[in-house]
Amino acid sequence: MTTKTFKPGEMVDFVVVGSGAAGGVMARELSQAGLSVLVFGQGPRLGAADFEHDEFKYFFLSGITVSPAISPQTFRKTPDAVATRSPGMQPALYARLVGGSSNHYTANFWRFHEIDFIEHSVLGGIPGTAFADWPITYQELEPYYTKVEWEVGVSGLADASPFDPPRSKPYPMPPLPVKSSGVLLERGARKLGLHPFPAPMAIASQPYRGRPACVNCGFCMGFGCEARAKSSSLYTSIPEAEATGMCEVRSESYVYHVDTNAKGRTTGVHYFDGAKRSHFQPARAVVLSANGAETSRLLLNSTSNRFPQGLANSSGMVGKHLMFNQGASVHAVFEHELNEYKSVQVTRILHDFYLSDPKRGFYGGGGIDARMNPQPAIWAMSQGGDLPRWGADFKARLEAFPRSMVSAGHSTSLPLESNSVSIDPTLKDAWGIPAIRVTYKDHPDDLKFARFLQDRSVEIMQAAGAQKIWRDSVEENTAGVHLLGTCRMGNDPKSSVVDKYHRTHDVPNLFICDGSSFVTSGRGQPTMTIQALAFRAAEHIGRFAKANEI
Amino acid sequence: MSTSHDKDDMSRRSFLAGGTGLFTSMWVAAQWPGIAAAAHHADDAASSPTPVGFNYFSPADAADVEAICTQIVPSGATPGAREAHAIYFMDHTLATYFAAAAPDYSKGLGDFQAQFRTAHPQTASFAAADSESQIAFLKTVDRTPFFETTRMLTILGMFTSPKYSGNYQGAGWKLMGFVDQHAFTPPFGYYDREYTGFVPYSGGKA
Numbered sequence: 001m002t003t004k005t006f007k008p009g010e011m012v013d014f015v016v017v018g019s020g021a022a023g024g025v026m027a028r029e030l031s032q033a034g035l036s037v038l039v040f041g042q043g044p045r046l047g048a049a050d051f052e053h054d055e056f057k058y059f060f061l062s063g064i065t066v067s068p069a070i071s072p073q074t075f076r077k078t079p080d081a082v083a084t085r086s087p088g089m090q091p092a093l094y095a096r097l098v099g100g101s102s103n104h105y106t107a108n109f110w111r112f113h114e115i116d117f118i119e120h121s122v123l124g125g126i127p128g129t130a131f132a133d134w135p136i137t138y139q140e141l142e143p144y145y146t147k148v149e150w151e152v153g154v155s156g157l158a159d160a161s162p163f164d165p166p167r168s169k170p171y172p173m174p175p176l177p178v179k180s181s182g183v184l185l186e187r188g189a190r191k192l193g194l195h196p197f198p199a200p201m202a203i204a205s206q207p208y209r210g211r212p213a214c215v216n217c218g219f220c221m222g223f224g225c226e227a228r229a230k231s232s233s234l235y236t237s238i239p240e241a242e243a244t245g246m247c248e249v250r251s252e253s254y255v256y257h258v259d260t261n262a263k264g265r266t267t268g269v270h271y272f273d274g275a276k277r278s279h280f281q282p283a284r285a286v287v288l289s290a291n292g293a294e295t296s297r298l299l300l301n302s303t304s305n306r307f308p309q310g311l312a313n314s315s316g317m318v319g320k321h322l323m324f325n326q327g328a329s330v331h332a333v334f335e336h337e338l339n340e341y342k343s344v345q346v347t348r349i350l351h352d353f354y355l356s357d358p359k360r361g362f363y364g365g366g367g368i369d370a371r372m373n374p375q376p377a378i379w380a381m382s383q384g385g386d387l388p389r390w391g392a393d394f395k396a397r398l399e400a401f402p403r404s405m406v407s408a409g410h411s412t413s414l415p416l417e418s419n420s421v422s423i424d425p426t427l428k429d430a431w432g433i434p435a436i437r438v439t440y441k442d443h444p445d446d447l448k449f450a451r452f453l454q455d456r457s458v459e460i461m462q463a464a465g466a467q468k469i470w471r472d473s474v475e476e477n478t479a480g481v482h483l484l485g486t487c488r489m490g491n492d493p494k495s496s497v498v499d500k501y502h503r504t505h506d507v508p509n510l511f512i513c514d515g516s517s518f519v520t521s522g523r524g525q526p527t528m529t530i531q532a533l534a535f536r537a538a539e540h541i542g543r544f545a546k547a548n549e550i
Numbered sequence: 551m552s553t554s555h556d557k558d559d560m561s562r563r564s565f566l567a568g569g570t571g572l573f574t575s576m577w578v579a580a581q582w583p584g585i586a587a588a589a590h591h592a593d594d595a596a597s598s599p600t601p602v603g604f605n606y607f608s609p610a611d612a613a614d615v616e617a618i619c620t621q622i623v624p625s626g627a628t629p630g631a632r633e634a635h636a637i638y639f640m641d642h643t644l645a646t647y648f649a650a651a652a653p654d655y656s657k658g659l660g661d662f663q664a665q666f667r668t669a670h671p672q673t674a675s676f677a678a679a680d681s682e683s684q685i686a687f688l689k690t691v692d693r694t695p696f697f698e699t700t701r702m703l704t705i706l707g708m709f710t711s712p713k714y715s716g717n718y719q720g721a722g723w724k725l726m727g728f729v730d731q732h733a734f735t736p737p738f739g740y741y742d743r744e745y746t747g748f749v750p751y752s753g754g755k756a
Contacts, residue, residue, distance in 0.1 A: 053711070053730055053732075054710075054711050054713075055709075055710050055711070056706060056710035056711060056714055057711075060647075060706065060710075061647060157748065160748065160750065162751050175748075177736040177738075177742070178742050178745055178748075179738050179739065179742055180738060180739035180740060180741035180742045182742070183741040183742050183745045184741055186748075187741075195751055197748070198748055215732065215733035215734070216733060216734040216735065216736070216738070217731070217732050217733055217734065218734070226732070334741070336739070336740035336741065337727075337739050337740050338738070338739040338740070338741060339727075339729075339738045339739040340738075340739070341728050341729070342729075342734040342738040342739075343734060343736070343738055376709035376710075376722070376723065376726050376728045377705050377706050377708075377709040377710050380705045380708075380709055380726070381702060381705055389692065389701065390621065390622040390623075390688070390692065390701060391621065391622070391624065391685065392624055392626075394622065394623065395623050395624060395626070395628075395630065395725070398623070398725060398726050399628070399725065399726065399727065401726040401727050401728060402726075402727035402728075402739075
């Protein structure tokens with residue numbers, strides 16, 4: 001296949017910044033609509049053969065994730081504190097390669113429910129928060145959820161959960177084979193009258209559109225898929241965009257400034273190539289899909305005389321309302337072997353606690369899943385409760401690895417204006433560009449609900465017959481992989497950054513679509529919704545382009 | 551201006567207590583400050599089956615550190631840290647990926663050795679002490695940043711890929727019952743073997 005290569009400085013219809021969950025879909029949809037698209041990715045382009053079973057590399061050496069060595073970030077809990085450089089895992093953690101974080105995600109792909117889009121109207125406001133409805137409903141997004149399931153590839157069982165939102169089509173592939181963790185969660189939960197069901201996963205359970213079925217190698221979360229079975233953009237939307245002959249994906253090309261003219265329109269982007277040489281790429285319109293942290297940084301760094309507080313930021317909302325999601329895990333050891341290191345992360349989940357219940361006295365909702373242990377070294381480091389930490393007892397504990405599993409809760413984060421991505425006043429990255437500063441402190445309700453959900457996990461594991469159970473501590477987040485809410489959608493330009501079509505309120509030919517578009521956090525597992533938003537946004541943006549409305 | 555102690559403490563916090571909630575299981579802040587300087591260090595070093603010398607440790611320091619590792623995961627009927635060559639992983643990574651944190655580690659080791667000498671003036675070194683004395687002493691220091699770091703490195707040296715010079719012949723993985731293989735077929739474990747299929751809920755959707 002000969003892919004498109006644009007000449008230096010050649011005008012394109014769209015520059016898309018970011019090649020991950022949203023950027024890949026955006027590129028595919030716009031190029032398939034006959035529009036010329038140039039996608040920029042900060043990191044390298046790797047393939048299946050480049051990914052390894054290597055816990056040390058991927059979790060301890062920033063193998064494919066944003067590296068503190070070249071892309072450092074700072075962290076603080078509150079706006080009155082001085083942020084300090086994060087030495088290891090970066091607070092806004094993402095995968096920095098073509099395909100973005102869709103390479104290393106776990107691939108949990110549940111849809112948001114109707115309530116997620118209208119929860120403010122149903123529950124009322126929550127003092128001190130920016131809790132709000134979305135400007136779109138579940139019903140408007142439903143066709144695009146279906147599109148994700150079929151175009152990207154999701155395995156699952158339709159209507160298996162009594163709490164599932166309405167859907168127009170079943171899944172294109174059956175669920176992945178159940179694991180012992182799934183069987184045990186199902187056993188315990190059913191005993192308690194709960195409703196576990198097969199987990200929807202963006203992993204092929206059977207050959208799908210030229211990709212093979214999962215080989216059950218067990219290296220999903222945190223790793224790139226060596227089998228091409230995970231439905232990452234790298235294996236789905238990106239090659240499909242390139243196949244149109246209208247799209248080029250330019251890797252190791254780091255966009256650091258979005259240019260605007262005297263009329264307040266964007267004219268293109270400035271970027272560094274792999275040799276750190278700066279170039280300008282003109283475009284009729286620009287779409288930012290760089291993730292909920294990098295999109296905000298790019299806007300805040302794109303200051304000009306006309307936009308002194310950053311681009312698309314007349315509301316002052318760019319970077320605000322960062323939401324990581326909360327959650328809490330429980331570890332359980334059973335009599336017989338589960339061998340959770342085999343196959344995918346999750347095979348059973350439940351949504352019985354999805355709704356926030358005012359009777360609890362705090363806001364929050366979530367899901368619980370049965371999942372494999374962390375990889376061996378991180379599992380061995382786990383230090384919950386009265387676990388032995390060294391010596392013969394510690395060694396005996398290690399030998400329980402094949403008999404162990406995790407029951408994990410995934411839950412809400414309230415949008416708080418004080419939780420943000422901003423620009424660090426002093427720190428710069430390896431290109432001399434001002435770095436990300438993360439400010440984050442969970443709302444007390446988010447922690448209360450995470451603990452509530454953890455208690456439910458304990459009950460389920462007890463009902464399943466666990467011999468030993470220990471809890472991970474529930475603490476305030478100091479880092480996140482769900483980067484949500486920082487350029488929220490809304491109808492009011494004073495309180496939001498993009499409109500319901502993902503067009504920025506301030507710059508008519510600048511669009512944003514990624515986790516930053518979220519108004520609320522859902523209950524975790526945001527990538528499905530990011531991609532549904534991207535399919536929907538691309539349809540509208542393509543229409544605008546053809547109508548000369550960009 | 552942070553002191554060496556502050557940094558040490560910060561590093562301990564960052565990899566032991568960092569990740570929370572959703573991320574504790576996997577995306578724990580399990581990385582180390584040294585990585586910042588060494589993240590792009592090429593790794594091909596690896597794995598001479600019988601390493602002949604140390605790049606970072608002196609022989610005496612290596613003996614002491616290996617003795618600590620061996621108390622963290624003892625030898626016995628199944629392999630411990632010694633059989634898994636955890637010390638070679640530590641030596642390799644402190645000379646490469648973790649080089650930036652190595653001075654703090656060496657200082658911690660020096661303090662540990664000095665404390666041991668004070669407690670046991672008649673014994674030549676921690677490595678030379680009998681196992682009971684080693685365990686008794688470690689119980690007095692097992693919450694120090696130095697011990698926590700040694701514990702972390704021992705675990706990494708036992709349970710990550712053998713290409714980093716530890717986990718010799720997969721000894722750590724064998725101990726833990728982990729199989730590094732590129733494909734598996736179901737059933738995977740005891741409990742899914744007898745599973746008869748998902749039974750829908752009566753009444754369907756709520």
